[in-house]
Amino acid sequence: MNRIKSKIRVGILGCGAIGSRIARSIKSECDEQAWVTGLFDINPAKSERLAKFLPYSKNIIRNSYQELLAVSDLIVEAVNAPDTHVLVRQALLSNKDILIMSVGKFIDGESILRLAQKRGVRLLIPSGAIAGIDAIKAAALGKITQITLTTRKPIYGFADNAYVQAKRINLSHIKKETILFDGKVREAVKCFPQNINVAATIALASGAKDRLRIRISTSPEFKVNSHEIEVIGEFGRLLTKTENVVCPDNPKTSYLAVLSAIQTLKQFFQGVKLGT
Ligand SMILES: NC(=O)c1ccc[n+]([C@@H]2O[C@H](COP(=O)([O-])OP(=O)(O)OC[C@H]3O[C@@H](n4cnc5c(N)ncnc54)[C@H](O)[C@@H]3O)[C@@H](O)[C@H]2O)c1
Known part of the structure; x- marks a missing residue:
């Protein structure tokens, strides 16, 4: 069996501070289980910059969200977009698992949780910069x-x-x-x-x-x-x-929030979930 084919294909939606950190950590922390197969950002300079830091030989920059969805099993949402709801719904309706960083957009997000359950896809929300x-x-x-x-x-x-x-x-x-x-x-x-x-x-x-x-x-x-x-x-x-403490590459974000997202993905890929 081709081992590469059995890896989970991850699409990065939003290649800013958090999306970039997560993409780079997938290589360093989860290389056995997952690989980044697509990057999409409405600002192409952002995905081009991130691609330079990733070790994949093929071009993984995608020109649209639809293209990103087509090459991914799991989407990492890390955008600061007004229509984040629409983007997340699109992923769920395409039967893609998704990690949501912009959880603040879902403070009344019970309908998104229900949609994920209905579609049988996994929706991951990291703890972020808090404990408990x-x-x-x-x-x-x-x-x-x-x-x-x-x-x-x-x-x-x-x-x-x-x-x-x-x-x-x-x-x-x-x-x-x-x-x-x-x-x-x-x-x-x-x-x-x-x-x-x-x-x-x-x-x-x-x-x-x-x-x-x-x-x-x-x-x-x-x-x-x-x-x-x-x-x-x-x-x-x-x-x-x-x-x-703040994230080294983004003073707006707590470092723990980024680490928490990476650990959430790691547990998901490895199938071992420690804690409730
Ligand atoms: N859950 C948490 O603990 C936590 C902590 C910090 C930040 N966040 C959230 O994570 C998100 C990302 O944060 P960041 O610091 O990486 O932001 P950032 O501004 O550095 O990056 C966001 C990127 O999204 C891109 N983008 C915007 N709209 C898009 C669209 N429609 N399609 C594709 N790309 C698009 C932008 O061009 C930018 O590159 C924000 O919503 C932020 O509030 C969550």
């Missing part, structure tokens, strides 16, 4: 009474934030930890769109979107972005915290 999704999923089988995400960021992380500007919060006057926002998840993702992926992942895992409270704070003492999750329910109480 394994336990939250288990806890969600019982009653969750309280669930809070507290995100702490350095002051410079809010310099361009429209909500902070509209509220006339003077960041230079802040001397100790100050809560900038405390409210429901729906309002939080509108005011702090950078937080949307983390909030949506917790919302989907817990099934408790309406109870999810988001607190966002800053302080001159905060040097890195951190996410603290507290859940109380029938199972007891959970408290987790991550303090994240």
Whole structure:
């Protein structure tokens, strides 16, 4: 049997910071089980740049999403597109497995989960830059009474934030930890769109979107972005915290979010899933 043919064919949709990292890691981490058979980005310079870093001898740049779907068993979605829903639906309707990075676009994504189940395809959503999704999923089988995400960021992380500007919060006057926002998840993702992926992942895992409270704070003492999750329910109480460094090639993204995506793929390819 030709071993190459039995490998899972991966198509990279979006060759920016995250798509590029994942594509390169498939070679270094998952070479036995998978290979990248296609790259597609609406900006061709991005896919051309990424192709130079990949070791495949054939040209794997695809000229359209349809072409990418045709050569892939699994799509890695890493786009920042307004129509991400449409792209993900297209993959599911083409019976392709898919890893979704733009989970924030699916905060009300139950219909996408149902579609994946109906089509019998695998939909992968990594934990990202937070800890505890394994336990939250288990806890969600019982009653969750309280669930809070507290995100702490350095002051410079809010310099361009429209909500902070509209509220006339003077960041230079802040001397100790100050809560900038405390409210429901729906309002939080509108005011702090950078937080949307983390909030949506917790919302989907817990099934408790309406109870999810988001607190966002800053302080001159905060040097890195951190996410603290507290859940109380029938199972007891959970408290987790991550303090994240940024990804070396993208200061907008936590390094742990990228590592989490690569580990999710690795487990999927190897068929061994550790944790809930
Ligand atoms: N789940 C998580 O933990 C997590 C963490 C960080 C970022 N993200 C999300 O991952 C996504 C990618 O992030 P990034 O930092 O790599 O962004 P990026 O801007 O570096 O790259 C996105 C790429 O998508 C391309 N693109 C846009 N629309 C497209 C389309 N319709 N078809 C093909 N390509 C298209 C762009 O040209 C760009 O190259 C974003 O939605 C981001 O919010 C998720």
